[in-house]
Amino acid sequence: MGYNVLSGSTSVVNVISSGSFVGDGSGLENVEQFPLQNASVTLIPFYKTISGELGLNANSGFSFSVNDNALTVPGLTSSVGMNLSSPTSGSLAGPGSYLGVDGSGNLIVTSSASGEGPQNSVQIHTGGGLLTGSSEFLFTPDTSTLLVSGTMSMSGSLLPGDTGIHNLGSTTNRWNQIFVGTGSVHLGEHCSISTNEAFGTIHLNKPLSIDGGISAHRLQITSSFTASNYNYFIGVSASAAITVQMPSATSLLDGQFFVVKDEGGNADLYNITVKSSGSQTIDGQNTIVLESPFSSVNLYSNGVDKFFIY
Secondary structure: OOEOOOOOOEEEOOEEEOOOOOOOOOOOOOOEOOOEOOOOOOEOOEEEEEOOEEEEEOOOOOEEEOOOOEEEOOOOOOOOOOOOOOOOOOOOOOOOEEEEEOOOOOEEEEEOOOOOOOOOEOOEEEEOOEEEOEOOEEEEOOOOEEEEOOOOOOOOOOOOOOOOOOOOOOOOOOOOOOOOOOOOOOOOOOOOOOOOOOOOOOOOOOOOOOOOOOOOOEEEEOOOEEOOOOOOEEEEOOOOOEEEEOOOHHHOOOOOEEEEEEOOOOOOOOOEEEEOOOOOEEOOEOEEEEOOOOOEEEEEEOOOOEEEEO
16 A cells, blocks of 8 residues: 655644654554555556556566565566676576567567478578478488578588588589689699599590699500500510400590500510401501510500501
8 A cells, every 4th residue: 555654744723833743653544545456465566547546556467576586577668778687597488489579679588480391491581570491492400411402503602611521522423514614623632533434534625734744544464465445555564475455446435545565675575466356457457566675556546446556
């Protein structure tokens, strides 16, 4: 309840008195100024118009607990910000809720917008507080894999998290074509360009400029041998006459070439016969013979049925 407390001078009819009141106040009568509605322990009174008159009211949403030193308010409006000093710890509202501000500027705890789409779909804001997802844009936490189906357009750089560790594609998931503009493809030390197949081709339709050395496949043999379509230098170091059988020209590219060399320097003692496949020819012959020390022959194929010496 609300009360008036008297102090100082009082005036009644025909009686004037001044000075201080004396005594223990036991004879004074409390006079109620406003009725207090919904009175209860911990509830904080507040002014309210009741039946057209100013009165006091209280409700469970506005209270103060002496035991917990906790203030509970139904709503809070702040025009300059809010600072919490030593907030009371407690349980969270849950993963389905978040702290937000409503259209009136009130700080509220409300349910988060529900997601759409399949499991593991990355959620995209569509406006109006709605979220959606797609099977074309997925993230799998167990494998840390991001799956994007379709076209990805970038206005910046695509960089790996570390140097010399991560791959762009794999032996089972390969890119089809890579287009480079006026820039360059830079290879690190000891890098190689490989088709990762027994036989593959890399086509260059422009002049090739190389600032450095060139290394080609070299194989040293000591006995008769059938060349493969990935051989280039065939070095012979034999202690008996041997035959080097060329692969079928049909398995080669037009213009593919080989070098057969007497590396042992004893072809005069142990002749090296270079033989074409079946009815195919080498400069019109089925075989040629190296019979001089350290001699060699350079051959190229038409990719059909012939080899030529150059």
